[in-house]
Amino acid sequence: MAEATPSGSGGPLAPLEPATDGDMRIRGGVGGIRFQLEELIAGAAELDGLADELAAVEIGVRRIWEELCPYQYEPRPSGTAALIAVGEGGQSVRAVREELQHLSSQVRASRRDYEEAEARAATGVPQPEDGWAFLPLLFVDLTQSNFLSRDAAEALAPPLSLGLALGIAPKELSLALAAEMAAGREFSAIGPLIRRLAEGSFPMLKPRPVTAVEELTRDVAVDTSPAGLLARLRELDADGHGRIEVVQVENGGRRAFVVIIPGTQPGEPPGGSNPLDEAGIAEALGYGSEHVTAAVLSALHQAGAVKGDQVVAVGYSQGGAHAMNLSSDRALLAEFDLKYVLTAGSPVGGITPQPGITSLHLEHRQDWVPGSDGTPNPDTRDRVTVTLTGRAVTPPGEDPGLGPGHKLANYEAGAKAASASENPSLAANTAVLAGVLGAGGTGTATRFALNREPLATPASKPGPPPSGAAKWVAR
Numbered sequence: 169m170a171e172a173t174p175s176g177s178g179g180p181l182a183p184l185e186p187a188t189d190g191d192m193r194i195r196g197g198v199g200g201i202r203f204q205l206e207e208l209i210a211g212a213a214e215l216d217g218l219a220d221e222l223a224a225v226e227i228g229v230r231r232i233w234e235e236l237c238p239y240q241y242e243p244r245p246s247g248t249a250a251l252i253a254v255g256e257g258g259q260s261v262r263a264v265r266e267e268l269q270h271l272s273s274q275v276r277a278s279r280r281d282y283e284e285a286e287a288r289a290a291t292g293v294p295q296p297e298d299g300w301a302f303l304p305l306l307f308v309d310l311t312q313s314n315f316l317s318r319d320a321a322e323a324l325a326p327p328l329s330l331g332l333a334l335g336i337a338p339k340e341l342s343l344a345l346a347a348e349m350a351a352g353r354e355f356s357a358i359g360p361l362i363r364r365l366a367e368g369s370f371p372m373l374k375p376r377p378v379t380a381v382e383e384l385t386r387d388v389a390v391d392t393s394p395a396g397l398l399a400r401l402r403e404l405d406a407d408g409h410g411r412i413e414v415v416q417v418e419n420g421g422r423r424a425f426v427v428i429i430p431g432t433q434p435g436e437p438p439g440g441s442n443p444l445d446e447a448g449i450a451e452a453l454g455y456g457s458e459h460v461t462a463a464v465l466s467a468l469h470q471a472g473a474v475k476g477d478q479v480v481a482v483g484y485s486q487g488g489a490h491a492m493n494l495s496s497d498r499a500l501l502a503e504f505d506l507k508y509v510l511t512a513g514s515p516v517g518g519i520t521p522q523p524g525i526t527s528l529h530l531e532h533r534q535d536w537v538p539g540s541d542g543t544p545n546p547d548t549r550d551r552v553t554v555t556l557t558g559r560a561v562t563p564p565g566e567d568p569g570l571g572p573g574h575k576l577a578n579y580e581a582g583a584k585a586a587s588a589s590e591n592p593s594l595a596a597n598t599a600v601l602a603g604v605l606g607a608g609g610t611g612t613a614t615r616f617a618l619n620r621e622p623l624a625t626p627a628s629k630p631g632p633p634p635s636g637a638a639k640w641v642a643r
Contacts (some may be wrong), residue, residue: 189585274575344368355565363454380617413613456497492535496519507525513535515539
């Protein structure tokens with residue numbers, strides 16, 4: 169990347185690398201590379217403006233110098249000295265103007281270099297979010313936890329990881345992927361791949377309409393911090409399958425609503441009545457959560473939300489993908505002011521929110537689930553990704569589930585660390601959440617049961633009439 173060094177600055181101008189805070193790597197936000205480059209480009213525009221002003225001054229100084237030329241033969245104090253002084257002043261103005269223009273051009277070259285590098289990365293093998301540093305630890309991850317890390321899943325085996333998440337047997341998935349390869353199709357775009365699988369070999373993955381039925385409304389104490397919201401999500405997930413929650417809070421006389429969506433709740437088989445089973449992952453990553461979003465919209469209306477109310481969405485694993493899809497759904501955004509999305513252990517790199525929506529993504533280095541979509545989270549001003557790097561292990565005798573890094577308890581601890589961090593990206597990000605929900609207190613929580621429409625069965629052809637009926641007709 170091109171670098172520029174203004175005189176006397178002591179060093180080159182360049183974006184800062186992703187920050188580290190304890191066991192957290194922080195990417196994006198106001199400290200992210202892309203936002204820094206945007207700020208540098210804005211600064212370059214200011215430098216161009218100053219250079220234009222200096223160019224005008226330079227022309228004026230030159231005109232004065234030319235007007236003084238006839239006086240160069242006058243006595244030195246009144247003629248030659250003045251001419252020399254004005255000439256030297258003009259040279260100084262020109263030097264400053266040229267340096268400003270050079271600095272501006274170097275900043276713009278830095279931006280071009282960055283964008284070219286991004287374009288090259290997009291056309292080749294996708295680079296994991298934290299580079300290729302996962303390779304030395306790959307053997308350790310596989311032998312000690314039996315699971316891939318996030319970056320390994322993201323770079324090496326997105327279709328296989330996704331097949332595991334969707335509950336597809338390895339043999340059946342292998343046959344389906346072999347058919348995809350025989351047809352000359354690419355696996356890099358996970359969304360189209362999911363849709364082809366659902367429309368072909370695995371019809372149980374195809375989304376169906378979802379309804380939201382109110383079950384219980386009660387007053388509750390609400391901790392509006394990221395960790396507090398994830399703790400509430402954990403309680404919701406333990407309470408039963410297929411349930412989401414809408415929590416209403418008051419902040420400075422203004423209402424706000426929190427939509428909480430738990431993670432994947434395995435079905436037997438997938439594609440049953442619970443829209444949060446493995447087939448729900450297909451809806452989230454392949455179909456933009458079309459039916460789940462409609463159910464969330466209905467739940468918000470039933471909970472008393474009205475047009476223009478502010479909303480925060482919180483989700484874990486699959487639920488995070490559904491929550492993030494709310495940020496790009498035009499029907500929901502036409503009704504409500506979605507301000508913030510919090511996800512934990514969720515594959516959301518391929519979901520692009522509408523401008524102005526802030527999001528915080530908690531991921532663990534050892535959690536392969538966020539990498540199962542094969543797409544790193546974008547580095548933008550409004551999106552911050554926190555990668556937890558502390559070693560996660562499964563206690564003896566405990567079910568490993570989807571791996572030790574995917575445990576919700578890890579993400580609750582990470583959310584507490586994120587809230588306590590003084591990192592500028594995290595401080596600015598979590599301030600948005602606090603601005604919407606306030607400091608917490610009491611609220612009203614309404615639980616909803618989500619139900620997926622039954623799978624239609626092919627109409628059976630009429631069989632031969634009973635023997636008795638045949639005899640009666642014969643008579």
